[in-house]
Amino acid sequence: MTDKVKRPNPGDEAAEEGFEVNADTNQYLTFILAGEEYGVDILRVQEVKGWESVTAMPNTAAYIKGVINLRGTIVPILDLRERFALESIPYGPRTVVIVLKVGEGNASKVMGIVVDAVSDVYNVATREMRPPPDFCSVISTDFVRGLATVGEKMVILLDSDKLLNVEEFDEVDLSRRPSRRSHRDGARGTEAPTLQ
Secondary structure, three states: OOEEEOOOOOOOOOOOOOOOOOOOEEEEEEEEEOOEEEEEEHHHEEEEEEOOOEEOOOOOOOOEEEEEEEOOEEEEEEEHHHHOOOOOOOOOOOOEEEEEEEOOHHHOEEEEEEEOEEEEEEEEEHHHOEOOOOOOOOOOHHHEEEEEEEOOEEEEEEOHHHHOOHHHHOOOOOOOOOOOOEEOOOHHHOOOOOOO
């Protein structure tokens, strides 16, 4: 059965302490996007932070908003609404960036996704996960690991490695340091406070 568990503090390294999970159970950090709830493997989550200005990079896809310097690591920031071809909305006080580690070993990268709001953390038993339906939708089923029922709602569990395909970002030369120019959406350039 899928269980709701205590939400981790933003900034905790995958918020692993204080959680007891069975071997056949995985934990997912969930977030809201266009009214739907999605989840990513919490072991991939490095940090949750408020929206802040980014440095725009030339010749990149529209959904790549730019990069930030996160304690010495240059992190590409993606707008997940644009990645899913959903309607764009202004960023506001609840807008957050979920920083994820994707890939394995030397091929791993740290990337951030912009979402409408962070939601909760759930334990999902592997046997309770259902495959995505085989029909066309807004989100490619290649990105979807499975579906889980939490109470009376359905949570879409995403495969972060496929969603944030490392090969797609090899073209972004993160060693370059372009002149600082702010990329801000909505709220007349007002930055949302960092979640504590």
